[in-house]
Amino acid sequence: MSTDTSAEIKIFERRESEARSYCRGFDTVFTSARGSEMTDTQGRSYIDFLAGCSSLNYGHNDPDMKIALIEHLTDDGLAHALDLHTDTKAAFLQAFETHILKPRDLDHRVMFTGPTGANAVEAAMKLARKVTGRTNIVAFTNGFHGVTLGALAATGNGYHRGGAGIELHGVTRMPFDGYFGEGVDTADFLEAMLRDTSSGLDAPAAILLETVQGEGGLNAARPEWIKRVADLAHEHGALLIIDDIQAGCGRTGTFFSFEEMGFVPDIVTMAKSISGFGLPMALTLVRPQYDVFGPAEHNGTFRGNTHAFVTARVAIEKFWADDAFQKTLVEKAMILTTALGELAEMIPGARLKGRGLMQGVDVGSGELAGRICAHAFGKGLVIETSGPEDEVVKVLAPLTTPEDVFRKGLNILLEAAREVLSEEPKSIAAE
Amino acid sequence: MSTDTSAEIKIFERRESEARSYCRGFDTVFTSARGSEMTDTQGRSYIDFLAGCSSLNYGHNDPDMKIALIEHLTDDGLAHALDLHTDTKAAFLQAFETHILKPRDLDHRVMFTGPTGANAVEAAMKLARKVTGRTNIVAFTNGFHGVTLGALAATGNGYHRGGAGIELHGVTRMPFDGYFGEGVDTADFLEAMLRDTSSGLDAPAAILLETVQGEGGLNAARPEWIKRVADLAHEHGALLIIDDIQAGCGRTGTFFSFEEMGFVPDIVTMAKSISGFGLPMALTLVRPQYDVFGPAEHNGTFRGNTHAFVTARVAIEKFWADDAFQKTLVEKAMILTTALGELAEMIPGARLKGRGLMQGVDVGSGELAGRICAHAFGKGLVIETSGPEDEVVKVLAPLTTPEDVFRKGLNILLEAAREVLSEEPKSIAAE
């Protein structure tokens, strides 16, 4: 088997672009996966605390979704249907309305965009500009919204921005909650800039934010800050766009990350776990009064990925028809907080970050975080970093991870950290 | 069953965005499809001459791909793998190298972008800008490259451009081959503008074109014009990007639409039929010297849609391992040309357009083309228009359509045209 692996890796080196990335940190060839575990060509098994960057909130190959998809295939259900009506799409919409939108009193329409999060964000930004006739969009420090040119303008990460090769425009950057430390409410800044007609902040078409910044380092905004930003948006004639691509689908403990905060976003973007199965699918939810695109004004060939609609429907019916699943998330989040608290205590200056099942530890440097993750991988745990300097060890386990597997994974992480810290005791203080 | 359809249609009206489009022209609810035929909830069957806008070049639910995908599912093969190494991806790359790249002497690397054509185009544009340090990209009248902000700047269609709500930039528009009618070689114009340092055309990072403009109205550029544009690009330090998203994968008669034209594109974008099965997948092929993105500098959550890699591998092995399939395309193209010639003769001023299995008839007005397609749909044929005013009746049948089905579909089209023309004999002259 090892020969195979090496042959396979050669084809990647020979023919795959240098843009490939995760494979560099997890240097093996994976073959299959089930639930929270992945297997490589060597037959080695790994606990998955990356979960496709939160695209696999229900784990790999959920058996009910799998059966439904095999059945769909067997019956020659449509795979690709542009935006034609299909019974499959109808069933998804019905489930989404019944179990997600109605119980939360949301009157949003569902726009099936091209099946990438970036595309959902691009649609949202275009729509807000069309609705308001304004061009400027307020986004936040450390926000991540994708790397196509429109979305990239809203993304804070300098490395990704540099890839544009052209000036990014149409976005004004504001400090996220907590950006200047405690004692400074950055919403005051936003408000001052919006009120002052000479601040140079052009009246925004939208304010675009993640409630928890996943790629940006698991920065969780306080609900009251988010509510205030929502109110400021509406006070100043701007739409509020919540990018729930990474934080949505239960990741923070509720289906949407912004539930029970006292406001209704005008637009919500979803992708990653919306299909339930890791299949490409993205949505832009739009309040009816802002649903102003003409037919195909924003379009995309794969906006009718029908396989994804099959699994997405099952996911909703299985996990969100009642509150049983949601309740389990509270417990898991507590287990996670406890374990990460232990990790944080090992490292002077380290801090817990995030919310729900989207938590991590800022260990002070990307170098240290990277070494911890590398050691964990050596011990059978797939886990990644985030943050501007990759300084946050980030746990994004499937929400469905059984408690014993979850604890096992966390133990690996703690053990890996201990090993790393014992190696070089002097250089470990967080900055 | 009719009650079901109506209930299903209500959910679309209630909850799907006004951006939905094709469903408006084909007002039924589809349930399944096989090969070149689709079935709706009423049990009615349709011949498919739209083929997911050329995303289903091998028809719906190809049995070999289907079996492979069911097997992959059954074995808990990965569905979503970010850009981790998987055996499935290795097998796709191997097949793509062996059957596509090597026989055509192409040394390109494969960049797995977000699984939409627009994303592949965005990656291509960013890359060309990064490579050259220039920002301007030359694109052509009636070109269509997607609707995310970077790609939309290169798209000519005014309706889609209007959806941006913000100025599009970074692209200079040049006239496509034949834009000023016979007798004017528009490459002369491009050359004059490139040579004149005061023309106002900033030195381009890339020249981006489709060899046959699908959405733009089936405008097929002459090989010698394309070759000249390729030479001009290289002479002026620009990369040549061929957008083969719609015209590739056999649609024009060869795997790539630019084969045997005497040049090697620096970058090629692929999507639509690359997965073979209609699943979301997109590639950007890049010559090694221009493969300069750093790890994840351009990224996207769904760039590892492993299901698509499964079917894409089967598609390549089944259809492109030898020249048997390609040969059938020549015959079918002839059948198509003959039938469309008949159609064109019915309408004064109408003209045949396109190349290979990407042909159509400019009937002079969108109104007439629309009525012909509507009549055809009433008779069981799914067919669409294209062009700036939707004035081109466009045939994009699966390449695998059996000859009898193909002829049957073409006959429906001709009959539909006859009916429409007999209805209103006075208003049919092409403009």
Add this chain to the structure above:
Amino acid sequence: MSTDTSAEIKIFERRESEARSYCRGFDTVFTSARGSEMTDTQGRSYIDFLAGCSSLNYGHNDPDMKIALIEHLTDDGLAHALDLHTDTKAAFLQAFETHILKPRDLDHRVMFTGPTGANAVEAAMKLARKVTGRTNIVAFTNGFHGVTLGALAATGNGYHRGGAGIELHGVTRMPFDGYFGEGVDTADFLEAMLRDTSSGLDAPAAILLETVQGEGGLNAARPEWIKRVADLAHEHGALLIIDDIQAGCGRTGTFFSFEEMGFVPDIVTMAKSISGFGLPMALTLVRPQYDVFGPAEHNGTFRGNTHAFVTARVAIEKFWADDAFQKTLVEKAMILTTALGELAEMIPGARLKGRGLMQGVDVGSGELAGRICAHAFGKGLVIETSGPEDEVVKVLAPLTTPEDVFRKGLNILLEAAREVLSEEPKSIAAE
């Protein structure tokens, strides 16, 4: 005479664009001016506390400049010389080097731009971008740098920005000193954004600022804040551009507004009072290592307004060859502070703003400020407001105003304020 005035005003109404502005507040027709006093067609005399928005720092028709210019005219000296060498330009450069640059240890080169402040700013911005290969420029809330498209992007005022009719780009806005009130050092914000590679602040080509924001409401930055911004610019590879168009030429008490703050700006823009006589002239001072424009790469027909060089030389030789003039400015600034303090005390919440002979009072509302200025004009004083809501009564008297005239003007202002405040005692509180 009154008939004449009315006839003259009719021609303005009939043929001058609605863009005309100051004439609306000072509704008479002026005929002549000398020193700090202006006369209208009715023979009425006004004290000038506007001074051409700081373009007439040495008053109207300074006798020495006037004689020199008449002599130049009499001798057929060149009026317009493009950027040819002239003896007149040489003499100006010599004086500028001897009396301004050398004594302040400045090694800057003088770029004669088009004779508007906006043009000097455009040249500065282009140059910084060319030098660094970066495009982003940091400018500040309430900054005013002109209304041509490049400079307008750096200008904060929403009314002027709205006039662009197109998105402004290439500039990131940061909060000026004091923007969030006491206790918050906005330089901390700038530093945090510059250091964080994921802040979304693209590495800047330059940081551009006025030390005292004239149009923005007489906001005077603290020297230590400016020094810190200067240091941050250099630390992050950005040029520091001081826009000294309004605050320069002695207005703040020294020739340049940034003297003795412990840093050397890379670029300085000058206009307004640089000609001494109110004639159109602008300069961009550039450190030699950044003097990288090729011949005429930035050009402009009127960059050699030779009449202005004549008066500019006289101004420098007369006022800046020794420190006598500068010393008088200290005394006048004290008189001004005292008088404005009196004004501020009349109005609850009002605050003194500015520095040197560029001071004013924020009276809390544009409405109140406007009424005070209107009353003052009725009493023979030309004085204007500034600030985002025109809420600052601004004194910009000629620096050469004799003490008695200066006190007289200030008394008119105080009297006008008293009148206004006695009229409507209830609505006067500053917000």
Add this chain to the structure above:
Amino acid sequence: MSTDTSAEIKIFERRESEARSYCRGFDTVFTSARGSEMTDTQGRSYIDFLAGCSSLNYGHNDPDMKIALIEHLTDDGLAHALDLHTDTKAAFLQAFETHILKPRDLDHRVMFTGPTGANAVEAAMKLARKVTGRTNIVAFTNGFHGVTLGALAATGNGYHRGGAGIELHGVTRMPFDGYFGEGVDTADFLEAMLRDTSSGLDAPAAILLETVQGEGGLNAARPEWIKRVADLAHEHGALLIIDDIQAGCGRTGTFFSFEEMGFVPDIVTMAKSISGFGLPMALTLVRPQYDVFGPAEHNGTFRGNTHAFVTARVAIEKFWADDAFQKTLVEKAMILTTALGELAEMIPGARLKGRGLMQGVDVGSGELAGRICAHAFGKGLVIETSGPEDEVVKVLAPLTTPEDVFRKGLNILLEAAREVLSEEPKSIAAE
């Protein structure tokens, strides 16, 4: 005296920016000028065929303007008056209305912009965008409209564009009349692009052009082409902006360069010779229905250069109150055509270009044109080149040049050409 010159030149080398340009080709120090002749520090006299790039259409130091300006100075007339009403400005407006606008049935309002041509163009572009709510402006190959960021986007010259250091945007480039040689009417191209909704040409706010492109190489558009472009603009809801900065004020034989062509421009930009004396002044003429800027929405400190209003009034009253002056231009243009025809005949492939007193000869290479001008300077003639490669020897003599001086200058030019051509007989063919 030679010592002085060298000392003076040293100050330029030491302290003037490298952006200085004309002084490099005319390497002396000028001291005075009268009519069409200039004098340097050596007492040497030169005939001026550059005329401040058409800013000195009435020659240097016209005696009547000079007297008026000295009188204005003596009487303490205002030098700088922002946009206050002055008797001087009223008198200018009255003269401009009486002698220029009314006789030509033009109802335009006069907007006094910042006193540079670029500023007048920026105001025009902003205004067209504000009026139409569109952002795109059509400009032409080889057009020159200034180098501030908005105007520079409309300028074709690559060297100047490169100076921006940032992407220029908001402008689409179209081929000027004759750009593709005889037999191709480039207005067909413009029309096709405007009519085709998928051409990628966004509906323009304005079409901006010079009737004769001065800097672009004396390309004179045919009146019928200009008329057609004007009609296309109006047909497509765009304003027509004529940039008459270089070609206006009599340069082509009439006051405006577009007279008697059968259309009324919506906006006209003027600068260069509008003051008559070479003083900085610029105007944007706007039809009343488009005069939509609010007070000071576009502003500029030096928009009230009152000295320029004095001389501008005299210029209009002296030269345009009747048709005597205009008639002399016809004769002079014939003399010029004859002489340049002689020059063109000396050089194989050379061609006459331009119109009126704005003519030149394309000698085929910038190198040859440069040598001819250099020789001419050696013989006492100041003359420059233009065109993308500086390949056009351009005559821009004052319109008031006495016939004998004019012929003398032309003879010097011919003699210089003969000398150059006799030096290197083999390399002189035009390309």
